[in-house]
Amino acid sequence: MTNASQNVSAASAPGKEPGKGSGKDAALSTYTIALAGNPNAGKSTLFNALTGARTHVGNYPGITVEKKVGQVRTSDAVLNVVDLPGTYSLTAYSAEELVARDFLVEERPQAVVDVLNAGSLERNLYLAVQFLELGIPVVLGLNMMDEARKMGMVVDAKRLGELLGCPAVELVARTGTGVRELTAAATRLAKERQGRWKPVEISYGPDLDPVLAEMSAAIMTKSFLSSRYPARWVALKYLENDSQIRELGVQADPVLSAWLEERAAHVAAHLRTTLSTYPEAVIADYRYGFIASVLKGGVVTRDNLGDRLAFSDRLDQVLTHKLLGPVLMLGVLYLVYQITFTVGKVPMEWTQNLFALMAKLVEGALPEGLLRSLLVDGIIAGVGGVMGFVPLVMLIFLLIAFLEDSGYMARIAYMLDRVFRIFGLHGCSVMPFIISGGIAGGCAVPGVMASRTLRSPKERLATILTAPFMTCGAKLPVLILLASVFFPDSQAQVLFGMTLLGWAMALAVAWMLRSSMVRGEATPFVMELPPYRLPTWRGLAIHTWERTWQYMKKAGSMILAVSIVVWAAMTFPGVDEDKAASFEAAKAEIAAKIEAIEAPAAPGTAADSKDEAPALGSEAPAQGEEAATAQAAEPEGLDALKEKLADIEKREAAEGLSASLAGRLGASLEPLTRYAGFDWRTNIALVGGFAAKEVIISTLGTAYSLGKVDKDDAAPLAEMLSAEGLTVAGGLALMVFILLYSPCFPTVVAIGKETGSWKWSVFSMTFNTVFAYGLAVAVFQFGTRLF
Amino acid sequence: MVSLSRCPKGSKVRVLELCDDPKCRCRLCSMGLTPGVEAVIRQDGESCRVCVRGDEICLGNGLADQIKVVRV
Ligand SMILES: Nc1nc2c(ncn2[C@@H]2O[C@H](COP(=O)(O)OP(=O)(O)O)[C@@H](O)[C@H]2O)c(=O)[nH]1
Ligand SMILES: [Mg+2]
Numbered sequence: 001m002t003n004a005s006q007n008v009s010a011a012s013a014p015g016k017e018p019g020k021g022s023g024k025d026a027a028l029s030t031y032t033i034a035l036a037g038n039p040n041a042g043k044s045t046l047f048n049a050l051t052g053a054r055t056h057v058g059n060y061p062g063i064t065v066e067k068k069v070g071q072v073r074t075s076d077a078v079l080n081v082v083d084l085p086g087t088y089s090l091t092a093y094s095a096e097e098l099v100a101r102d103f104l105v106e107e108r109p110q111a112v113v114d115v116l117n118a119g120s121l122e123r124n125l126y127l128a129v130q131f132l133e134l135g136i137p138v139v140l141g142l143n144m145m146d147e148a149r150k151m152g153m154v155v156d157a158k159r160l161g162e163l164l165g166c167p168a169v170e171l172v173a174r175t176g177t178g179v180r181e182l183t184a185a186a187t188r189l190a191k192e193r194q195g196r197w198k199p200v201e202i203s204y205g206p207d208l209d210p211v212l213a214e215m216s217a218a219i220m221t222k223s224f225l226s227s228r229y230p231a232r233w234v235a236l237k238y239l240e241n242d243s244q245i246r247e248l249g250v251q252a253d254p255v256l257s258a259w260l261e262e263r264a265a266h267v268a269a270h271l272r273t274t275l276s277t278y279p280e281a282v283i284a285d286y287r288y289g290f291i292a293s294v295l296k297g298g299v300v301t302r303d304n305l306g307d308r309l310a311f312s313d314r315l316d317q318v319l320t321h322k323l324l325g326p327v328l329m330l331g332v333l334y335l336v337y338q339i340t341f342t343v344g345k346v347p348m349e350w351t352q353n354l355f356a357l358m359a360k361l362v363e364g365a366l367p368e369g370l371l372r373s374l375l376v377d378g379i380i381a382g383v384g385g386v387m388g389f390v391p392l393v394m395l396i397f398l399l400i401a402f403l404e405d406s407g408y409m410a411r412i413a414y415m416l417d418r419v420f421r422i423f424g425l426h427g428c429s430v431m432p433f434i435i436s437g438g439i440a441g442g443c444a445v446p447g448v449m450a451s452r453t454l455r456s457p458k459e460r461l462a463t464i465l466t467a468p469f470m471t472c473g474a475k476l477p478v479l480i481l482l483a484s485v486f487f488p489d490s491q492a493q494v495l496f497g498m499t500l501l502g503w504a505m506a507l508a509v510a511w512m513l514r515s516s517m518v519r520g521e522a523t524p525f526v527m528e529l530p531p532y533r534l535p536t537w538r539g540l541a542i543h544t545w546e547r548t549w550q551y552m553k554k555a556g557s558m559i560l561a562v563s564i565v566v567w568a569a570m571t572f573p574g575v576d577e578d579k580a581a582s583f584e585a586a587k588a589e590i591a592a593k594i595e596a597i598e599a600p601a602a603p604g605t606a607a608d609s610k611d612e613a614p615a616l617g618s619e620a621p622a623q624g625e626e627a628a629t630a631q632a633a634e635p636e637g638l639d640a641l642k643e644k645l646a647d648i649e650k651r652e653a654a655e656g657l658s659a660s661l662a663g664r665l666g667a668s669l670e671p672l673t674r675y676a677g678f679d680w681r682t683n684i685a686l687v688g689g690f691a692a693k694e695v696i697i698s699t700l701g702t703a704y705s706l707g708k709v710d711k712d713d714a715a716p717l718a719e720m721l722s723a724e725g726l727t728v729a730g731g732l733a734l735m736v737f738i739l740l741y742s743p744c745f746p747t748v749v750a751i752g753k754e755t756g757s758w759k760w761s762v763f764s765m766t767f768n769t770v771f772a773y774g775l776a777v778a779v780f781q782f783g784t785r786l787f
Numbered sequence: 788m789v790s791l792s793r794c795p796k797g798s799k800v801r802v803l804e805l806c807d808d809p810k811c812r813c814r815l816c817s818m819g820l821t822p823g824v825e826a827v828i829r830q831d832g833e834s835c836r837v838c839v840r841g842d843e844i845c846l847g848n849g850l851a852d853q854i855k856v857v858r859v
Contacts, residue, residue, distance in 0.1 A: 089817030093810055120841045123819045241809045277822055280809060284816030285823065288840075309843055313829055320830065417847045418834050427847050455810070524811050525847025528818060529836065 030078045031190040032107065036100060036131070037115030038124055039086030040407075040530040042143040046115055046173035047083045048542050050183065077187045082109065090130045091237075092244040095452040104136055105228040108197075110190035111137040113182065118148040118155050118170070119308050121300060125291045126284075132164065135199030135230055139186050140168040145178075151308045153300060160299045165200065174536055199230040204286045208239065208279070211267050215260055222256050225249065238264045239279045312531040316411070325415050332408070334496055336399045336439055340392060341492040347391035355384030374567060382563025382698035387552065389477040394548045396441035396473075400434075401543035405535035409434070410527065417525045423507040424514025427525035428453045429463040433506065437470035440479075440499050443550075444468040444747040448754050458520030462513050464754055465764055466506040468743035471499045473551055474693035478738055481697060486731040494735075502739055509771070559698070562691045566699050569662035570684065575655050583652045590645045597638050657703065662687075676737060676776040677730030677784075686737070692744050729783025733776040740772035789858075792851035796831040800856035807853065815854075818844055825859065 035050075037043045051070025068083040084103060085096035092098055104112065112131055116124040121142075131138045142148075142157050161168035167185040171178040203209055215235035219226070225234050225248060237245040238260045249257035268279050275282075307313075319325055359380045366372040403409045412434070417427030429451070430438070436447025447467045454460040471479065476495075483494040514520075575583070657663045658680065665687060666680035673683055685699035726734070742765040743751065752761040794800055802824050805812045819840035820826070829843060830836040833852070836845045846854070 089813065091810075091813045091817065093814045093817075122840050123842055126817060126819070240813060243810075276804075278805070278809070278812055280813045280816055281805065281822050284813075284821045288819075288821060288824075308841075309838060312843070313838075316829070316836070320836070322832070414834065414836075414845045417845075421848050522849065524806060524808070524850035524853075525834075525845075526811070526814060526818065526850060527845055529843045529845055531843075 028073075028076065028078050029191070030080065031111065031187065032080045032082060032109040033186050033190070034082050034084050034103065034107075034109040034112045035115060036084045036112050036127065037086060037141075037143075038088055038117065038127060039528065041086070041115045041117045041124060042171075042173045043083060043086060043115045045536075045539060046113075046141065046143060046171065046179070047081065048539070049173050049176045049179050050081055072183055074183055074187055077190075079183060079187065082107075088127060090127070090134070091240060092242050094455055098244060104134065108195060109136075110193070110195055111139055111186050113139045113141050113186055115141045115143050115171075115173075117144050118142040119144055119151060119153065121155070121295060122288070122291055125294070126287060128164070129202065129287050129290060132166070132200040133202060133230075133233055133236070135197035135233075137189050137193040137197070138166045139182065139189055140164070140166060141171050141173075141178075141182055142168060143171045143173050145170045146172045146174070147308065151302075153302050156299050156301075159297065160294070163294045163297055163299065174539075197230070199233065201232060202286065202290050204283060207271060207275075208267065208282060208286075211263060212236065212239070215263055218256065218259070222253060224253055224256055235260070236283065239267060240283060241280070309531055312407075312529075315532055316529075319408070320411050320415055325411075329412060329415060332403075333439060333499075336396070336403075337492045337496045337499075339399065340395050341495070344392040344395045348388065351391060352384075352388040355380060355388055358384070370571070373571065374564070378563050378567030379560065381701040382567070382695070383556070383560050384698075386477065386554075386559050386694040386698060389480075390548065390552060392480070393441055393473050393476070393551055394544060396439070396476075397547040398540060398544040400439055400441065401540045402535055403439070405533070405539055405543070407530045407532045410529050413527060414529065420507075421522065423511040424459070424522070425462060425466075425507070425510050426454055426456070426459045426523060427527065429459065429467075429510075432463050432467045433470055433503070436467040437472035437475070438499070438503065440471040440476050440495065441473045442470060443472050443474070444470065444743055445750045447472075448747060448750045451754065454523075456520065456523040458514070458518045459523060461518050461755060461760070462510045464751055465513060465760065466510045468747050468751075468764065468768070469506040469509070469740055470502045471495075471739065472693065474744070475696075475738055477694065478696045478700075479735055482731050482735050482738075485726075486728050498735060498739055501736070505740055505771075505775075554692070554694070558692055559694050562688065562695050563698055565691075566662065566684075566688045566695060569665075570657055570660050570699075570703065572660060575652065575659045579655065579659075580652075583648060583655075586648050587645060590641055590648070594638065594641050594645070597641075657681075662703075672773075675780065676733045676773060677727065677780040678734060678737075678776075679726075682726075682734065686741070689738070690742060690745060692746070693738070696738060727784065729780050729786075732783055733780035736779050737772045737776035740768060740775065742766075742769045742772075788855050790852050791828075791837070791846065791854040791856050792831075792833050792835060794828050794831060794856065794858065796828055798828050799825060799859050800828065801825050801859050802854065802856050804855040805853075806850060811850070820844065820854075826856070 035043055035047055047068065047070065050072050070081045070083075072079040072081055082103070084100040087097045087100050090097060090101045092101075103109075114128045114131060116128065128138060128140060140157075140161065142155060142160075145155070148155060155170070157168040157170045167189060169178055169182045169185050171182060173179070204212060212232060212235050215238065216231040218224075219231040219234050224231075225245075229237075229245075234245060234249075238249075241264070246257065246261065249260065264279070271277050271279055271282060319328060321328075359376050362375050362380065363372065366375065403412075413427050413430040416430045420427060420429055431453065432447045432450040434447075435442045435450050436444040444467055447470070448464050451460050451463045451467070454463060479495060479498050480491065483491045483498075487494045574580075658667060662684045663680065666683035669683045669687075670678075670680045673679075678686070681703040682700070684703050685696045688699040689696035742748070748761045748765055751764055752758045755761075788803055791800070791802075802820060802822055805815050805820070805822060815821075819842065820837075824839060826837045826839040828835060829838055833848045834845065835851050836843055
């Protein structure tokens with residue numbers, strides 16, 4: 001599959017190759033090819049078919065919309081394929097459309113591949129027409145030909161290409177059919193045009209054409225914005241009220257810009273009074289007219305007029321039914337949890353056992369000391385704690401990918417718009433919420449970024465500030481762990497309840513914000529509903545893997561670093577010298593007594609036990625049994641002594657932890673967190689969790705395992721927590737607090753960037769923490785009284 | 788002339804007027820909903836689903852109220 005695009009020149013029609021190029025190729029030429037198209041046209045699928053696994057995900061410069069770049073090698077060129085955000089148009093409606101447009105005019109790729117849904121050419125060509133007007137070299141990729149044929153549609157790609165003056169290739173991105181021809185056509189076009197743009201002129205009728213001509217002439221004489229945009233295109237944008245072009249215009253030439261705006265306003269008023277319509281509508285009307293005339297010229301013929309949406313419509317009568325729809329939606333989300341926990345439990349135990357085994361091996365191989373403690377308590381406990389959840393996280397990502405690719409996710413947004421309105425949010429807030437972990441397992445950083453599809457700054461701000469309340473993939477393991485300790489028989493239910501609580505709190509806070517600090521008008525919601533489709537295994541696998549890999553990479557870098565820092569903070573400076581000496585003295589005293597009793601049985605250990613007092617604890621039980629049988633006369637005295645020794649060591653370790661940097665911090669917070677039922681060790685984990693929520697679980701592990709002596713009896717953290725006296729009420733309060741408190745550091749940075757003000761970063765840190773604390777105290781206090 | 792949100796399920800309508808916000812008008816046009824186009828109501832009400840130019844779009848609260856149509 002990854003090599004689908006190789007040997008492209010062999011596959012391309014040789015006769016059509018322009019004179020040069022096909023001969024000797026000393027060095028491969030490199031071209032940048034942009035992939036564009038309407039949402040759901042199959043862009044991602046095509047991108048994967050083109051580039052296989054060799055992709056690089058980054059961000060567009062200065063903004064945080066995800067940018068995927070992949071390389072395709074053909075026999076005569078290297079293509080750098082850039083995936084643009086899905087758009088319907090090149091207006092300045094949303095940040096995504098601006099990203100697509102700015103990329104095209106600033107980077108000037110050698111060609112654009114416009115991915116079209118062949119079953120819905122009329123609407124999909126609307127974007128293609130705008131590329132042609134911009135003049136950029138375009139290749140039309142007629143995707144989903146399989147669906148179109150099934151409907152009885154015959155599309156003449158060659159004729160379409162001729163009529164529009166650009167190559168057109170038939171594709172089935174799902175199976176990779178036509179992908180070779182597409183790369184060949186793109187390479188050929190890039191070679192032919194050598195970066196030259198040829199704007200196409202479309203007539204906009206008697207009302208607009210004269211004005212457009214007048215405006216373009218003025219633009220041309222002043223070379224206004226001409227380094228980037230064709231003159232007629234700029235004129236059109238003035239008529240369409242394009243805010244970004246107008247801003248650029250004011251900077252470039254305020255006088256001309258004012259004149260253009262005045263002309264545009266004049267035309268708009270004229271259309272309003274004589275035809276009661278708007279310039280945008282007239283422009284769109286003529287574009288669709290142009291498309292219709294092209295399609296009539298023998299491009300599309302239909303055998304039977306089958307409705308390709310008939311099946312989806314029948315499903316939607318049930319799935320988006322006014323009453324039944326939301327009930328079924330809850331059912332589907334609940335099912336996601338059930339499947340995850342019943343199926344995911346087994347492999348999760350395997351990976352966790354694997355790390356436990358690793359810890360044992362390292363413990364056996366290394367002598368007691370700082371290095372062993374760093375490896376076992378710091379790195380293996382920290383990274384292992386996070387990696388152990390990989391199977392579970394993978395399963396959740398898989399199910400989310402299924403919901404996305406099948407088209408059901410769009411229905412969720414549609415149904416929830418009605419609910420979101422009430423709380424001052426927008427249907428488009430659903431995606432940021434879901435990506436942040438609305439279906440547990442997301443991440444708030446891309447979630448916050450996904451808010452860019454929202455147009456109203458107020459709705460966007462409210463979405464950004466509330467999305468971090470969702471159950472992200474990092475909080476998930478901690479919540480699962482706590483659920484398994486306190487509610488072992490109903491984990492899925494508790495997790496589902498936590499997710500609902502996240503939603504409820506996000507909506508409640510959004511409502512609070514929207515009726516106080518971020519008041520403002522609601523903006524309209526409009527979205528396309530793609531037909532239901534059965535996802536492919538390949539597509540699901542790629543989506544799941546991409547996200548799981550991100551999770552694992554984070555565990556290997558960020559979490560690793562934080563684990564080491566946290567371990568150090570929990571180890572140093574340790575107990576002070578006087579105390580250490582008194583512990584040593586006490587231990588030596590008891591050790592000497594034990595030695596005296598044991599001396600006849602085990603003469604060899606006497607010398608060692610003095611030097612390595614701490615190690616004695618773990619060696620003791622085995623020897624103790626021997627001694628007990630050998631000297632049945634004094635069993636009680638010996639056992640009591642051993643117990644005393646273990647007790648002293650336990651106290652030493654605990655004092656070491658509480659004397660450490662992290663311990664002091666945790667203890668200093670205890671007077672406050674006591675009301676919520678958190679002890680100082682939990683506080684350490686919660687503070688560490690600010691760096692990344694995954695750290696909570698690893699830090700809890702480290703805090704509780706450092707504080708105990710007998711590591712052979714490596715009880716899982718879950719058991720330790722309940723053994724250490726955390727009550728059900730305390731556990732519940734902790735879960736609530738972890739769900740809602742300050743977003744992690746990367747999210748706080750993303751919030752600052754996306755809102756353009758660090759004020760909101762500080763706000764989300766403090767507000768969320770105070771809010772979470774209040775709720776946790778309430779839960780703990782009520783809970784303790786109830787149970 | 789009635790609001791889109793008032794049209795019963797299954798009815799066929801012709802669009803007369805779009806919303807007041809020019810940016811939103813641009814968006815509706817680019818998604819195929821232009822003045823003069825015919826649409827079929829798939830689900831009625833304030834949040835409705837309409838089929839236009841062979842695809843389905845959904846319109847949220849408020850928007851469907853502003854769009855004026857005639858039954859055909
Ligand atoms: N039948 C068919 N389905 C396709 C084809 N290409 C993509 N799809 C499906 O269309 C849906 C949307 O595709 P996707 O690549 O996510 O679209 P994007 O939004 O443009 O990135 C997915 O369910 C794909 O499996 C195709 O050629 N034929
Ligand atoms: Mg996609």
